[in-house]
Amino acid sequence: MRITPLEYVTADNLSQAVELLDSAGPQAAVLAGGTDLVLNLKKKRACPCILVSLQAIDGIDRICLENGMIRIGAMATHDRLARHPLLREKADILCQAAGLIGSWQIRNAGTIGGNICNASPAGDALPPLLALDAAFVTAGTVGETVISARNFFTGPGQTRLPSGHLLKEIRFPCPPANAAGCYMKLRRRKAVDISIAGVAFQAALNEEGTQVASAGIALGGVAPTPVRVPGAEDLITGRSPKEALENARAIGAACVAAASPIDDLRASADYKRTIVNVFAQRCARHVLTTLKEKGKPQ
Amino acid sequence: MTLPPLHIIVNGEDHHLMVPANRILLDLIREDLALTGTKEGCGLGKCGACTVLLDGRPVHACLLLAHQADGCRVDTIEGLADPAGTTLHPIQEAFVEKGAIQCGFCTPGMINTAKALLDENPTPTEDDIKLAIAGNLCRCTGYHKIVDAVSACACGSGKGECHG
Numbered sequence: 001m002r003i004t005p006l007e008y009v010t011a012d013n014l015s016q017a018v019e020l021l022d023s024a025g026p027q028a029a030v031l032a033g034g035t036d037l038v039l040n041l042k043k044k045r046a047c048p049c050i051l052v053s054l055q056a057i058d059g060i061d062r063i064c065l066e067n068g069m070i071r072i073g074a075m076a077t078h079d080r081l082a083r084h085p086l087l088r089e090k091a092d093i094l095c096q097a098a099g100l101i102g103s104w105q106i107r108n109a110g111t112i113g114g115n116i117c118n119a120s121p122a123g124d125a126l127p128p129l130l131a132l133d134a135a136f137v138t139a140g141t142v143g144e145t146v147i148s149a150r151n152f153f154t155g156p157g158q159t160r161l162p163s164g165h166l167l168k169e170i171r172f173p174c175p176p177a178n179a180a181g182c183y184m185k186l187r188r189r190k191a192v193d194i195s196i197a198g199v200a201f202q203a204a205l206n207e208e209g210t211q212v213a214s215a216g217i218a219l220g221g222v223a224p225t226p227v228r229v230p231g232a233e234d235l236i237t238g239r240s241p242k243e244a245l246e247n248a249r250a251i252g253a254a255c256v257a258a259a260s261p262i263d264d265l266r267a268s269a270d271y272k273r274t275i276v277n278v279f280a281q282r283c284a285r286h287v288l289t290t291l292k293e294k295g296k297p298q
Numbered sequence: 299m300t301l302p303p304l305h306i307i308v309n310g311e312d313h314h315l316m317v318p319a320n321r322i323l324l325d326l327i328r329e330d331l332a333l334t335g336t337k338e339g340c341g342l343g344k345c346g347a348c349t350v351l352l353d354g355r356p357v358h359a360c361l362l363l364a365h366q367a368d369g370c371r372v373d374t375i376e377g378l379a380d381p382a383g384t385t386l387h388p389i390q391e392a393f394v395e396k397g398a399i400q401c402g403f404c405t406p407g408m409i410n411t412a413k414a415l416l417d418e419n420p421t422p423t424e425d426d427i428k429l430a431i432a433g434n435l436c437r438c439t440g441y442h443k444i445v446d447a448v449s450a451c452a453c454g455s456g457k458g459e460c461h462g
Contacts, residue, residue, distance in 0.1 A: 103433020
């Protein structure tokens, strides 16, 4: 499978990258890990005239904690996310999801920025990012914009990334020590499979460890975009983990209500709804039980 | 705009090559460098036959543009045995000994993935091995003998072939 001849530029820095994108307009494509783009070039589903590679930009794959915010450079690979000690400690839900993407080979090349910008409804990193209340920092020639993950996705493959911009960084408030998260996805095989339906469930206790202070619940693969489920979050926040656990069935029902799956070759809409219900309840039990343990006086 | 020459270190050897932007790394390896041990299976990043190590990490050579490997080390199956070509690498020995090779098409990719796994985790569990090679498809062996071969290379496997 050959690729149509095209130009390739390795940007030395971010401003050069955005200038190149700006001057080339829609003819240009941003090359991150290439696991989707190169495949699309091979299949002639994408035919840009110029590729702007971000891989040489210093610090664009940095993962750090600064002023209470976790910051992840868009070029960080899935494998790095899955294993990163800071993320494992503070936002394990993202590590769980990143570790379930594709094969080891794909995780070594594919990036979180690519996963976000390709905006597959089934993208594994997306529901956890919604649940963590992430925001995306995009860069263009006239400066940066910050777009909430909740508002970023508009349809399959469609986002609010401003034209001429590239995604630079993902940020979210660092969850406190008494937080827990869980991502579950349905797939036909134990590894290397696309998500048929996914549930991300993140919650944190208040400082006293008595009540759930915040919750983020999001679904993937069951709507044109990943969706957050405020109706399910309301059943948890302001309650003790024990009380919240009693709402597990209602949480499942709220998630089903927020899903609008379609019948496709992977599963029927009905089956996806059933799975959302089951996984939402399993996630709720797992996270809330963990929080119950964490909330106990030491 | 002309592309600068591509610099890659393949099996320890420096190469400075003029490579068109649309060249896939796999084609560069197989056609330009004539290292045909790396196989093209699906060409779509699904089968793992083209797995090479990029700076020590397994990747699909079929899904990378050659220029994405600029400045990187690329290790292919040809670089694994000793340079004189007389002694196989312990992982290769184990694949032969355990009968982990049938048609052989998946073997170079499979061994490269196993090498990367054992380099970072010299004592993988059976599950670690299965997870690591999940992206390397084999249609002959049923995987049992491959897992046996990789297990046999683990430290403490009693074979005195502690690798990595």
